[in-house]
Amino acid sequence: AAIAEVCHRRGRPLIVDEAWGAHLPFHPDLPTWAMDAGADVCVTSVHKMGSALEQSSVFHLQGDLVRPEVLRSREDLLGTTSPNVLMYAALDGWRRQMVQHGEALFDHALGLARKTRERVSGIDGIRVHGRDDFCGPGRAADMDPLQIIMDISAWETTGYRAADWLRAHHRINLHIADHRRISAQSTHADDTDTAEALVAGLTELSERRAEVRSGRPVEMPPPSTLRLEQVMLPRDAFFGRTEQVSWEGADGRIAAEMLTPYPPGIPAVVPGERLNGDVLRYLRTGVEAGMVVPDAVDTAVTSVRVVRDG
Incomplete structure (x- = not known):
């Protein structure tokens, strides 16, 4: 709610990814859902905590900071031209189930x-x-x-x-x-x-x-070194000239790929960030201990894709 207040004081919309929050509006003992906290747009994945088929996600919209026709056109730009009617039916079924029960x-x-x-x-x-x-x-x-x-x-x-x-x-x-x-x-x-x-x-x-017992501890760095410096736009780094280097040799280089430990699926590295040894050791020791980094070019993280120097 405080974040919504800060955004609205400046005339900016608050857009919330509430993927795991489809159930939140339906019981008083659950956390406040984004729209009741003042968000302008909330994206909810009903297939996660609701009774809907996989890929069934919805937008919620309120207020006048985001126009409905603009949101619709943005979704149409990225969405499929052949939506599955079963998904819409499942979403309607979930909505009815929650309202009634x-x-x-x-x-x-x-x-x-x-x-x-x-x-x-x-x-x-x-x-x-x-x-x-x-x-x-x-x-x-x-x-x-x-x-x-x-x-x-x-x-x-x-x-x-x-x-x-x-x-x-x-x-x-x-x-x-x-x-x-x-x-x-x-x-x-x-x-x-x-x-x-x-x-x-x-x-x-x-x-x-x-x-x-693994005997292979994950070298988890402090939060201060997990937050990397963004030195290029992600698009420029991802689509620019790149090369694959050893993970040890990637220290100090600019990442050209996303590196996401999964679960929980939150990127440790995004394109355009300057890599450091702490994050690289965290990913490498994590993979050795059982972590999965599915979006890496080299999923074993023995090498990393970086922006080519010069």
């Missing part, structure tokens, strides 16, 4: 997530994060309680290896994982059976934690 569905979902969080907290070596860890002055405004975020650093392994183990041994796909955490995303579609499967899988993983 949304609060009751999320009453159940929130209660189940709370009980599951309590049970997971009792598993040896797992610390379940809550609002107190992430919310407050200088941090996030709120946290979605349907996300069960777990710190497993006491197991001396990475979230990447833990996620791979759960997929291989229990057919459980976690939401995200990083160098020391895993996260399970609960939804209105979960029930006692899926919650029990998660608890059982995590319990067995705790008992067999020695199997996932």
Whole structure:
């Protein structure tokens, strides 16, 4: 809301990517969704936290800072000329379901997530994060309680290896994982059976934690060195003259590609930024520990695409 106020004071629209927030308007115990916080445009991926088919995303628009015809023309420029009618039907079905049953569905979902969080907290070596860890002055405004975020650093392994183990041994796909955490995303579609499967899988993983100890710590740099200097426009770096160099030799060079650890899918490097050794070591040791960098030309990050000197 404070960001919206700053933008509007200057006559600028606030556009929010709320990909995982399709459910937020439908229960008072969920965080405030972007439009109620004053955003002008909000993009919501209904296929993530709603009952819609893959690729079903929508724009929400309010106020007079973005004209509807302009938004429509921009979408038409990038969208397909052959939209799938099943997607529109699924979106309408989701909207009807939420209007009629949304609060009751999320009453159940929130209660189940709370009980599951309590049970997971009792598993040896797992610390379940809550609002107190992430919310407050200088941090996030709120946290979605349907996300069960777990710190497993006491197991001396990475979230990447833990996620791979759960997929291989229990057919459980976690939401995200990083160098020391895993996260399970609960939804209105979960029930006692899926919650029990998660608890059982995590319990067995705790008992067999020695199997996932990697001995390869991820060299995570401080936030100050993760924020790289932008020295070229991304378009100029990406479409300019480039070369592929070793990851060690990329220190100090200008990136010509995006390097995104996934999950969570947030770029560590975008084209036009000047690379440094800390970020490069983070990516390289991360891949060795199980991190995936799918958008790199060399997904093993043994080499990096950079702007050609001169």
